[in-house]
Amino acid sequence: MEWDKSATLLLEKVPPFIQKIVREKVETIVRSRGKSIVTEADVVAAREGFMGKSNPQPPKQFINNEKFSILRKYPKYFDKDGNPVLYQIKPCHGAEVNCPFLITDPKILVQKLQNRLKELHFTEKLIDKIKGQILPHHTIKIAISGCPNSCSMPQIKDFGVYAVEPVYVDTETECIGCMKCVKTCREDAVTVNNNEVTIDKEKCVHCGMCARVCPVDSIKPADKKYHVLIGGKVGRHPKFALDLLPEADEATTVKAFEVCVDIILSNKTEQRFRALIEQQGIEEIKKRI
Ligand code: SF4
Ligand code: SF4
Ligand code: SF4
Structure with missing residues (x-):
């Protein structure tokens, strides 16, 4: 399916790892409308639908209650039955x-x-x-x-709240010095010297990525x-x-x-x-x- 220039620019702003999914979702919607070219408006509409912003239900109840005179302008504060949330x-x-x-x-x-x-x-x-x-x-x-x-x-x-996955070095498991953990850590928190692994606790943000790439489980994930x-x-x-x-x-x-x-x-x-x-x-x- 063809994408016009503005739509392509918008797609390029999406993080690379979800671009393929976003492209498929948008094209499915556009195809269902009988169109063959994706425009900027299609991408914006699809994004709002994806974020749960489409088809807001106007509040049915509380419409005459003065307490809600400001809030009723915002559909997000009412559920589908018109009750405030x-x-x-x-x-x-x-x-x-x-x-x-x-x-x-x-x-x-x-x-x-x-x-x-x-x-x-x-x-x-x-x-x-x-x-x-x-x-x-x-x-x-x-x-x-x-x-x-x-x-x-x-x-x-x-x-x-955000989820964390703390990691620790398992000294019982020998590191093979592949350096995958060092290359993966964006915080520069892992060092490997003579196959001895150290994690800087001040720098580590507990993303768990170094444990995921370690081929021998020298770095292990603790409880999430x-x-x-x-x-x-x-x-x-x-x-x-x-x-x-x-x-x-x-x-x-x-x-x-x-x-x-x-x-x-x-x-x-x-x-x-x-x-x-x-x-x-x-x-x-x-x-x-
Ligand atoms: S917060 Fe983390 S898990 Fe959630 S979308 Fe962002 S990068 Fe992915
Ligand atoms: S858990 Fe994340 S931040 Fe911490 S050392 Fe591993 S890769 Fe770096
Ligand atoms: S990924 Fe594992 S085996 Fe490779 S250097 Fe890091 S701790 Fe050692």
């Missing part, structure tokens, strides 16, 4: 595109956090708590990434974990999220999330989560987990 959970697309960096499918944790928000009646309680109009910044933003590359941007969300960050925000005074837990298992991550939700719901003010964290101190929050 005062949280956004954004996973990366690593699992869908067979991303070579993927450590853990982010959708697993997305499902758990979504379930907890429903069980805790987060949306209903937040609606009760906010006295005036509900604004987009009152809602909680969550992002989960399948590896430290953090494509869903957990560093600028209220609650952000989650790195949890809280309090990231954009807006007038943007702030990167703070490290809460560098290596948490799933249960601890969910517990940390519950603590954060409780901090938001139990505070009587309408301050942003970052301000609440700074008042309480992150160390106090850690003690509650």
Whole structure:
């Protein structure tokens, strides 16, 4: 199928390892419309569909409720039945595109956090708590990434998580000096001298890639974990999220999330989560987990 120049330029901006999948998806859509040339508009429409932004359902309920006079302009804050949903959970697309960096499918944790928000009646309680109009910044933003590359941007969300795969050197298994680990590590964290392997813990980001390429398992992966960050925000005074837990298992991550939700719901003010964290101190929050 032919691609016009603008469409080709857009495709070239897609990361190389998913270009083939994106090309196939776009061409399938264009073909189903009876067209034979892909245009820029086709690529943009396909991208929005892929990101879940297509066909937003307009809110049916709460349409006359003054509290929602601002929020109802944004379909993303309402489910398909028109009920408000005062949280956004954004996973990366690593699992869908067979991303070579993927450590853990982010959708697993997305499902758990979504379930907890429903069980805790987060949306209903937040609606009760906010006295005036509900604004987009009152809602909680969550992002989960399948590896430290953090494509869903957990560093600028209220609650952000990325999967990590710590590694360790197995001194019982002899290194053959192939240097694959050194070439693979983007952080320059691995050194091999006379077949002796060292990993610089300060530089290592726990992506697990060196263990994957080692042909003799001299470097081994430890248990997969989650790195949890809280309090990231954009807006007038943007702030990167703070490290809460560098290596948490799933249960601890969910517990940390519950603590954060409780901090938001139990505070009587309408301050942003970052301000609440700074008042309480992150160390106090850690003690509650
Ligand atoms: S965060 Fe990692 S796993 Fe997810 S899409 Fe990006 S590179 Fe792939
Ligand atoms: S886990 Fe990743 S960052 Fe750490 S040493 Fe291995 S390749 Fe480098
Ligand atoms: S990849 Fe494995 S065998 Fe090769 S140099 Fe690194 S630790 Fe040694």
